[in-house]
Amino acid sequence: MENLQIEKNIEKAKEALNLAEAVLITAGAGMGVDSGLPDFRGKEGFWRAYPYAKKLGLSFQELANPKWFKADPYLAWAFYGHRLNLYRNTQPHKGFYLLRDFVRKKGDNYFIFTSNVDGQFQKACFDQNKIVEIHGSIHYLQCIKPCSNDIWSADSIDIEVDMENFRAKDPLPKCVNCGDIARPNILMFGDWSWISDRTESQEFRLNLWLNRNEDKNIVIIEIGAGEAIPTVRWFGERIAKEYNGTLIRINPRDYTVPSNIKAIPIALGGLEAIKKLLE
Ligand SMILES: NC(=O)c1ccc[n+]([C@@H]2O[C@H](COP(=O)([O-])OP(=O)(O)OC[C@H]3O[C@@H](n4cnc5c(N)ncnc54)[C@H](O)[C@@H]3O)[C@@H](O)[C@H]2O)c1
Numbered sequence: 426m427e428n429l430q431i432e433k434n435i436e437k438a439k440e441a442l443n444l445a446e447a448v449l450i451t452a453g454a455g456m457g458v459d460s461g462l463p464d465f466r467g468k469e470g471f472w473r474a475y476p477y478a479k480k481l482g483l484s485f486q487e488l489a490n491p492k493w494f495k496a497d498p499y500l501a502w503a504f505y506g507h508r509l510n511l512y513r514n515t516q517p518h519k520g521f522y523l524l525r526d527f528v529r530k531k532g533d534n535y536f537i538f539t540s541n542v543d544g545q546f547q548k549a550c551f552d553q554n555k556i557v558e559i560h561g562s563i564h565y566l567q568c569i570k571p572c573s574n575d576i577w578s579a580d581s582i583d584i585e586v587d588m589e590n591f592r593a594k595d596p597l598p599k600c601v602n603c604g605d606i607a608r609p610n611i612l613m614f615g616d617w618s619w620i621s622d623r624t625e626s627q628e629f630r631l632n633l634w635l636n637r638n639e640d641k642n643i644v645i646i647e648i649g650a651g652e653a654i655p656t657v658r659w660f661g662e663r664i665a666k667e668y669n670g671t672l673i674r675i676n677p678r679d680y681t682v683p684s685n686i687k688a689i690p691i692a693l694g695g696l697e698a699i700k701k702l703l704e
């Protein structure tokens with residue numbers, strides 16, 4: 426996308442944001458990139474972030490599979506323990522706070538829909554009752570069996586990971602009910618045991634919000650949502666269509682938009698685009 430086109434689209438997006446009465450923020454892994462977090466774009470992207478997975482020949486789809494918690498829990502917890510520590514130690518970039526100030530000006534009439542499991546929106550003080558974490562959260566745990574539908578906070582657990590050998594160290598997190606291994610309450614690939622109750626309550630609240638805003642001018646701000654698992658992209662596109670809203674798609678690479686909805690692509694990184702739009 427040429428610079429001139431980007432500038433034009435920024436102006437169009439600013440107008441849309443001015444007129445917005447309800448704001449839906451949708452985000453994928455690209456939202457965290459400017460905070461220093463890796464996205465998992467493509468096999469190579471994933472292997473850059475996890476060189477040991479390359480050594481094992483495991484793609485993201487293969488490693489992010491609940492079977493490892495049974496077959497090799499030390500390997501499974503190396504991956505998720507490392508991510509838990511990384512997300513805990515990461516501070517949300519300024520774009521999160523610019524978005525938060527913006528929605529405040531709109532009377533806090535907003536909702537967030539993200540495939541990120543990192544809890545960065547909560548960390549940036551967005552209202553936790555206005556967030557849908559469609560793939561769950563790394564900050565909650567559940568039983569691998571699972572022996573019940575309970576999930577519980579991961580805040581009290583600490584996992585040390587030997588990154589050289591990609592092994593978590595003892596003790597591994599245990600189920601609070603049966604003592605078996607615990608796993609993150611994240612939707613993995615080929616996952617039949619994810620406990621979805623928490624995400625379902627979040628979706629229930631989102632649907633109430635959408636119903637309340639049926640007649641409002643909804644603007645969707647999408648940041649860093651990839652094409653490999655397009656849940657977030659499709660959701661934003663669907664809402665734009667059904668509610669006659671405007672989708673602002675921020676993505677340095679995957680910025681193409683469908684022609685049958687009102688959509689404004691912005692081919693920039695998340696932080697830079699948000700600054701241009703809101704600062
Ligand atoms: N932080 C996290 O929680 C996290 C991180 C990686 C993967 N995941 C999980 O993996 C899956 C991956 O899906 P995905 O589509 O979110 O990620 P993805 O890695 O497939 O795609 C990332 C997207 O972000 C874009 N991007 C790269 N740099 C950017 C920047 N600076 N600003 C804005 N956008 C940028 C890329 O072009 C790409 O389209 C999801 O299911 C998610 O649950 C989560």
Ligand SMILES: [Zn+2]
Nearest residue numbers: 568572600603
């Ligand atoms: Zn259990």
